[in-house]
Amino acid sequence: MSRSAHPAGPRHGDVLPEGHYTPPPTDLNSLDPRVWAHTVERTAEGSVAVGGLDVREIAAEFGTPAYVMDEADFRARCRAWRDAFGPDADVFYAGKAFLSRAVVRWLCEEGLNLDVCSGGELATALAAGMPAERIALHGNNKSADEITRAVEAGVGRIVLDSFQEIARVAHIAQRLGRRQPVQIRVTVGVEAHTHEFIATAHEDQKFGLALAGGQAAEAVRRVLMLDSLELTGIHSHIGSQIFDMAGFEVSARRVVGLLTQIRDEHGIELPEIDLGGGLGIAYTPEDDPREPHEIAKSLGDIVTRECEAAGLAVPRLSVEPGRAIVGPTAFTLYEVGTLKELEGLRTYVSVDGGMSDNIRTALYDAEYSVALVSRSSEAEPMLSRVVGKHCESGDIVVRDAFLPSDLAPGDLLAVPATGAYCRSMASNYNHALRPPVVAVRDGQARTIVRRETEEDLLRLDVG
Numbered sequence: 001m002s003r004s005a006h007p008a009g010p011r012h013g014d015v016l017p018e019g020h021y022t023p024p025p026t027d028l029n030s031l032d033p034r035v036w037a038h039t040v041e042r043t044a045e046g047s048v049a050v051g052g053l054d055v056r057e058i059a060a061e062f063g064t065p066a067y068v069m070d071e072a073d074f075r076a077r078c079r080a081w082r083d084a085f086g087p088d089a090d091v092f093y094a095g096k097a098f099l100s101r102a103v104v105r106w107l108c109e110e111g112l113n114l115d116v117c118s119g120g121e122l123a124t125a126l127a128a129g130m131p132a133e134r135i136a137l138h139g140n141n142k143s144a145d146e147i148t149r150a151v152e153a154g155v156g157r158i159v160l161d162s163f164q165e166i167a168r169v170a171h172i173a174q175r176l177g178r179r180q181p182v183q184i185r186v187t188v189g190v191e192a193h194t195h196e197f198i199a200t201a202h203e204d205q206k207f208g209l210a211l212a213g214g215q216a217a218e219a220v221r222r223v224l225m226l227d228s229l230e231l232t233g234i235h236s237h238i239g240s241q242i243f244d245m246a247g248f249e250v251s252a253r254r255v256v257g258l259l260t261q262i263r264d265e266h267g268i269e270l271p272e273i274d275l276g277g278g279l280g281i282a283y284t285p286e287d288d289p290r291e292p293h294e295i296a297k298s299l300g301d302i303v304t305r306e307c308e309a310a311g312l313a314v315p316r317l318s319v320e321p322g323r324a325i326v327g328p329t330a331f332t333l334y335e336v337g338t339l340k341e342l343e344g345l346r347t348y349v350s351v352d353g354g355m356s357d358n359i360r361t362a363l364y365d366a367e368y369s370v371a372l373v374s375r376s377s378e379a380e381p382m383l384s385r386v387v388g389k390h391c392e393s394g395d396i397v398v399r400d401a402f403l404p405s406d407l408a409p410g411d412l413l414a415v416p417a418t419g420a421y422c423r424s425m426a427s428n429y430n431h432a433l434r435p436p437v438v439a440v441r442d443g444q445a446r447t448i449v450r451r452e453t454e455e456d457l458l459r460l461d462v463g
């Protein structure tokens with residue numbers, strides 16, 4: 001069947017099938033700077049370039065699907081966070097969002113610290129030369145091996161997540177003859193306004209020690225009794241993809257409340273607090289994230305105010321943004337393979353990746369935007385669903401989007417804001433080969449994480 005110029009419209013005012021979409025943009029060729037990396041632009045030929053390099057050249061050299069990362073943008077966002085928080089605070093990039101050796105080197109050069117949450121992330125950080133004292137180790141079930149490697153390496157901070165872990169880290173540090181700096185992760189009882197699966201400060205979940213009911217205060221007592229642990233501060237992380245600063249403010253207030261309680265009970269003032277990460281980014285132009293300087297001011301003000309009211313010296317603040325730094329810096333480049341038009345409904349546009357390179361849509365009902373990037377088009381908008389090639393009907397990359405109705409196999413699409421939690425959560429479902437990460441800067445592209453090969457898969461399968 002030949003594809004007509006989208007019969008269902010859609011135009012403003014049309015009754016559209018159920019979905020999350022907003023009205024079609026007036027110009028499908030425009031690239032909203034809220035969702036695209038800084039250096040992304042349309043070329044005179046109508047295609048899209050990043051870091052001065054045409055996506056058609058990137059696809060030809062590196063293949064698709066590929067994550068394409070704007071290195072200058074990544075570095076600029078690191079600097080924006082660093083500058084916003086200033087010399088009296090520390091910014092720990094959350095490596096779970098995306099980590100590679102190149103990223104670690106960029107972080108070192110831009111003056112950021114690093115939060116790791118597994119032995120693998122720790123190994124990557126150390127292999128790339130991140131000084132151990134600038135690393136924080138997280139996790140609700142760190143293994144004895146992970147703890148041992150972290151203490152041996154001399155990480156600057158281990159964030160304790162449970163009573164068992166207090167004893168475990170103390171024992172390992174004692175055996176190694178070290179006094180390990182630690183923070184205690186507390187759950188402050190905030191209901192962060194985000195997807196249930198990524199909210200982490202309400203009490204009924206696996207992370208942290210609750211302030212309510214006194215678990216956190218009891219953890220402080222236990223840590224203070226152990227010579228091999230040096231309690232430096234309190235940590236709180238309320239969730240992820242959060243826009244509303246109110247949750248952070250409540251969290252800061254409650255953490256300072258605990259510092260006050262510690263001062264009153266033990267006569268000591270802890271020198272650090274960490275308010276975690278979780279700042280949201282724009283996945284579609286409707287999202288309106290806060291800028292680092294607003295976030296820094298808002299957190300700094302509340303901590304200072306609360307400490308002054310309690311008569312405490314203002315502790316050194318740290319934060320752990322992951323998504324807010326790396327998320328907007330990359331897009332996923334796909335090639336269109338097949339199109340299936342359903343009259344009056346939508347057109348299914350199948351690309352050469354899917355839920356194996358972006359699980360967020362299936363997992364969190366996340367919304368993304370998408371654009372035709374190998375050329376421009378003046379064709380009518382076509383209500384589309386961008387889907388992958390996996391054997392799963394929930395294999396959706398972009399649930400509702402408008403693409404030009406002359407879209408054809410071989411066209412390149414790009415889904416912006418896929419720098420965070422896409423490559424790091426990628427899978428081999430259906431023996432898919434995880435795509436490369438290609439970093440682009442000043443007209444040069446290089447692979448920083450290579451594409452998996454079938455040999456890689458066969459090497460794991462030992463027969």
Ligand SMILES: Cc1ncc(COP(=O)(O)O)c(C=O)c1O
Pocket residue numbers: 094096097115138237239240241276277278279320321322323324420
């Ligand atoms: C303890 C901790 N810190 C930082 C982060 C980073 O979060 P985000 O990438 O949303 O900034 C997470 C993940 O939610 C986390 O669990």
Ligand SMILES: N[C@@H](CCCC[NH3+])C(=O)O
Pocket residue numbers: 096198240241360364420421425
């Ligand atoms: N992976 C999640 C967020 C969890 C962040 C780590 N605590 C996401 O893609 O949004």
